[in-house]
Amino acid sequence: MSNSNRLRIAVQKSGRLSDDSIALLKAIGIKLNIRDRLLIAHSTNQPIDLLRVRDDDIPGLVMDGVCDLGFIGENELEEKMLERKAAGKPFEYEVLRRLDYGGCRLSIAVPNEMKYDGIQSLEGKKVATTYPYLLERYFKDQGINAKAVMLQGSVEVAPRAGVADAICDLVSTGATLEANGLVEKDVIFRSKAVLIKRADGELSDEKETLVNRLMPRVDGVLLAKE
Ligand code: PRT
Numbered sequence: 001m002s003n004s005n006r007l008r009i010a011v012q013k014s015g016r017l018s019d020d021s022i023a024l025l026k027a028i029g030i031k032l033n034i035r036d037r038l039l040i041a042h043s044t045n046q047p048i049d050l051l052r053v054r055d056d057d058i059p060g061l062v063m064d065g066v067c068d069l070g071f072i073g074e075n076e077l078e079e080k081m082l083e084r085k086a087a088g089k090p091f092e093y094e095v096l097r098r099l100d101y102g103g104c105r106l107s108i109a110v111p112n113e114m115k116y117d118g119i120q121s122l123e124g125k126k127v128a129t130t131y132p133y134l135l136e137r138y139f140k141d142q143g144i145n146a147k148a149v150m151l152q153g154s155v156e157v158a159p160r161a162g163v164a165d166a167i168c169d170l171v172s173t174g175a176t177l178e179a180n181g182l183v184e185k186d187v188i189f190r191s192k193a194v195l196i197k198r199a200d201g202e203l204s205d206e207k208e209t210l211v212n213r214l215m216p217r218v219d220g221v222l223l224a225k226e
């Protein structure tokens with residue numbers, strides 16, 4: 001648990017959300033001394049520490065109360081929430097703000113040559129994805145009997161490799177799908193980065209006051225960019 005008096009914020013160490021998340025913290029006046037290799041970065045002007053980790057770990061760190069706040073993509077957050085719920089682990093959190101970066105969609109895509117007349121074309125098929133819980137929820141909602149095949153990487157080559165019939169992956173420009181001979185068909189989830197807070201009511205009064213002081217500044221930064 002986060003017993004320290006310092007507010008602990010989880011951010012992606014290196015990846016698509018890192019720079020924007022750090023830039024936002026700096027823009028709201030938090031001075032940070034980040035050293036590339038270190039897991040922890042201390043603020044020099046606020047009682048705040050950053051925990052720099054893989055994005056996959058951020059939902060769990062907040063839901064387990066190890067970190068007080070976290071910056072994370074809604075896709076990863078929702079997937080981990082479903083996974084933890086299924087495993088009987090704490091899965092609660094509070095969204096403080098939806099942010100203006102990290103935008104993408106989780107979409108089903110099929111090979112160019114595949115005949116596709118809507119989601120029912122996937123009946124009985126295998127679909128490779130890094131987001132099996134989100135995908136299986138979608139299949140269930142649509143009443144489709146298809147199988148999500150979990151792949152941590154190289155999802156876009158799965159059909160060519162004969163591992164799956166179709167894929168379900170994150171898309172932003174669509175260039176990756178095109179380069180791999182795939183066509184986007186159904187958007188199953190739209191995502192942006194969010195700032196989340198632990199929801200177990202365990203934040204000390206001091207930390208709660210600090211968060212309440214910071215949030216209007218976040219709103220100011222978001223407004224200024226609109
Ligand atoms: O190392 P770590 O585990 O922390 O990082 P990661 O490799 O898991 O994640 P990272 O940094 O790639 O992405 C972090 C988050 O950024 C994601 O969870 C999304 O919320 C968000 N995001 C926004 C994206 C994209 N856009 C995106 N385009 N994440 C991944 N992609 C990938 C996608 O998987 C595909 O391979 O980019 C490719 C498609 O891009 P286009 O432009 O060709 O369509």
Ligand code: ZN
Pocket residue numbers: 054055056
């Ligand atoms: Zn990751």
